[in-house]
Amino acid sequence: MLLHIPKVLDADTLAHCTALLKQADWTDGRVTAGSQAATVKNNLQLPETSPVALQLRAAVLEALSKNAQFFSAALPKRIYPPLFNRYGDQANSFGNHVDNAIRTHPSSAQHVRTDMSFTLFLNNPGDYEGGELIIEDGMGGRAVKLPAGDLILYPSYSVHRVEPVTRGARLACFTWLESMVREPQQRELLYELDMSIVALRGEQGDTGTAVRLTSCYHNLMRMWAMV
Known part of the structure; x- marks a missing residue:
């Protein structure tokens, strides 16, 4: 990226x-x-x-x-x-x-x-x-x-x-x-997901969909991050 x-x-x-x-x-x-x-x-x-x-x-x-x-x-x-x-x-x-x-x-x-x-x-x-x-x-x-x-x-x-x-x-x-995330493809996926969540929250607020996507983001971070 x-x-x-x-x-x-x-x-x-x-x-x-x-x-x-x-x-x-x-x-x-x-x-x-x-x-x-x-x-x-x-x-x-x-x-x-x-x-x-x-x-x-x-x-x-x-x-x-x-x-x-x-x-x-x-x-x-x-x-x-x-x-x-x-x-x-x-x-x-x-x-x-x-x-x-x-x-x-x-x-x-x-x-x-x-x-x-x-x-x-x-x-x-x-x-x-x-x-x-x-x-x-x-x-x-x-x-x-x-x-x-x-x-x-x-x-x-x-x-x-x-x-x-x-x-x-x-x-x-x-x-x-x-x-914290070594693999480039994983970092890019997390970045695109994060930016999409930011845009969604800006347009619609903290809807149930935004909360679920945020949960997906952080669970992927737990899987992939090396800290």
């Missing part, structure tokens, strides 16, 4: 992040790449422990905690602490790669199985040319380039790349998460 979630960051949070990014001290992005990805990765990242990265991470995690659509689609059990990257100038692309199956945080030593990945765009498409996130889906790939504050959620097993930025700079947050 590829899911575009709009306005994860509101205007005030986005302005706060923009101000912080102006203080960024970037380093080689290959520091978090696996052996294959490192051969095709050419971008910059914020060091994970930098004060700017810590403040940005807190803002992103707070916004995600309030986003019902993100929670419904991802059902996150663990989120690897979000990272931040820059594409532009000579460090401007990331070739085809697949994310590592397990990420281990260097300070906590906590393992995160990468079920899903996301990219949260931090500046607008008009600020740069190129920089599309291409996610291979068997149909030639989908190109993703979203407004600032919007997020794309996609399976970590997907082959993906970032096209070269030929003007300006592309700024984004990215990370991986382990879901």
Whole structure:
């Protein structure tokens, strides 16, 4: 499932992040790449422990905690602490790669199985040319380039790349998460059911049908969730 979630960051949070990014001290992005990805990765990242990265991470995690659509689609059990990257100038692309199956945080030593990945765009498409996130889906790939504050959620097993930025700079947050529901088809079914229940309740209120469907949703969660 590829899911575009709009306005994860509101205007005030986005302005706060923009101000912080102006203080960024970037380093080689290959520091978090696996052996294959490192051969095709050419971008910059914020060091994970930098004060700017810590403040940005807190803002992103707070916004995600309030986003019902993100929670419904991802059902996150663990989120690897979000990272931040820059594409532009000579460090401007990331070739085809697949994310590592397990990420281990260097300070906590906590393992995160990468079920899903996301990219949260931090500046607008008009600020740069190129920089599309291409996610291979068997149909030639989908190109993703979203407004600032919007997020794309996609399976970590997907082959993906970032096209070269030929003007300006592309700024984004990215990370991986382990879901409470491991199987992609089960997560997608639960998401579609949850969104249908939300729509039904909005149209008709808490009818008997809505209550029964809600019961089905939670019983499926009991069957499939690993917590």
